[in-house]
Amino acid sequence: MSIVITGTPGVGKHTIGKELAQKLKLEIVDINEIAKNSGLFEENDESNDVDTEKLKVILREKISDRHIIIGHLAPYVLDNEKVNRVIVLRRNPYDLIQVYDERGYSDKKSRENASSEILGVITYDVINQFQDKVVQINVTGGKVQEVLEKVNSAISGNIDTEEVDWLELVTKNNDLKKFFVD
Numbered sequence: 232m233s234i235v236i237t238g239t240p241g242v243g244k245h246t247i248g249k250e251l252a253q254k255l256k257l258e259i260v261d262i263n264e265i266a267k268n269s270g271l272f273e274e275n276d277e278s279n280d281v282d283t284e285k286l287k288v289i290l291r292e293k294i295s296d297r298h299i300i301i302g303h304l305a306p307y308v309l310d311n312e313k314v315n316r317v318i319v320l321r322r323n324p325y326d327l328i329q330v331y332d333e334r335g336y337s338d339k340k341s342r343e344n345a346s347s348e349i350l351g352v353i354t355y356d357v358i359n360q361f362q363d364k365v366v367q368i369n370v371t372g373g374k375v376q377e378v379l380e381k382v383n384s385a386i387s388g389n390i391d392t393e394e395v396d397w398l399e400l401v402t403k404n405n406d407l408k409k410f411f412v413d
């Protein structure tokens with residue numbers, strides 16, 4: 232079985248993915264690491280541009296049926312038939328801004344990532360690519376062990392996808408400008 236852990240940068244994919252890999256005794260495929268090691272990542276301050284077509288071919292070779300595949304690029308570089316379950320981690324954008332501050336992201340990069348989470352960009356693309364294999368989990372405020380339990384239930388098909396609407400929250404808080412205006 233191959234399981235994908237995806238979501239906006241900073242939601243906790245690596246934290247959860249590593250624990251899960253240990254628990255299920257599966258090997259990790261880190262999409263970003265492979266892209267970097269293959270010279271496909273052009274990293275600069277503001278954006279990470281990747282040749283997704285080349286990365287797709289490389290990943291097709293690497294992935295067997297016993298992997299935890301981690302990365303926000305999952306919907307753009309993985310074949311549907313290669314994976315059994317796709318977990319999208321969702322995290323409150325206010326918490327994400329804190330993670331980005333700790334990482335030293337620029338205001339622009341921080342806002343771009345947080346607004347992408349608010350609009351559910353990766354979730355939309357993931358559902359488009361993997362359809363009924365997708366389970367959405369809200370990790371906000373959850374301890375790592377609690378999130379892990381939910382992810383485990385999602386893998387065995389014992390949990391429904393969770394509802395997330397950050398746009399409603401941010402609108403209610405009158406914070407649209409904070410996330411969407413330069």
Ligand SMILES: Nc1ncnc2c1ncn2[C@@H]1O[C@H](COP(=O)(O)OP(=O)(O)OP(=O)(O)O)[C@@H](O)[C@H]1O
Pocket residue numbers: 238239240241242243244245246247303330370372373374375378
């Ligand atoms: N359930 C959790 N509760 C509290 N903090 C968490 C949780 N999961 C992860 N974190 C923290 O959030 C930060 C981001 O986590 P992590 O690096 O795993 O995210 P990521 O989605 O893999 O990011 P990226 O895609 O940029 O590599 C880290 O500081 C991590 O310790």
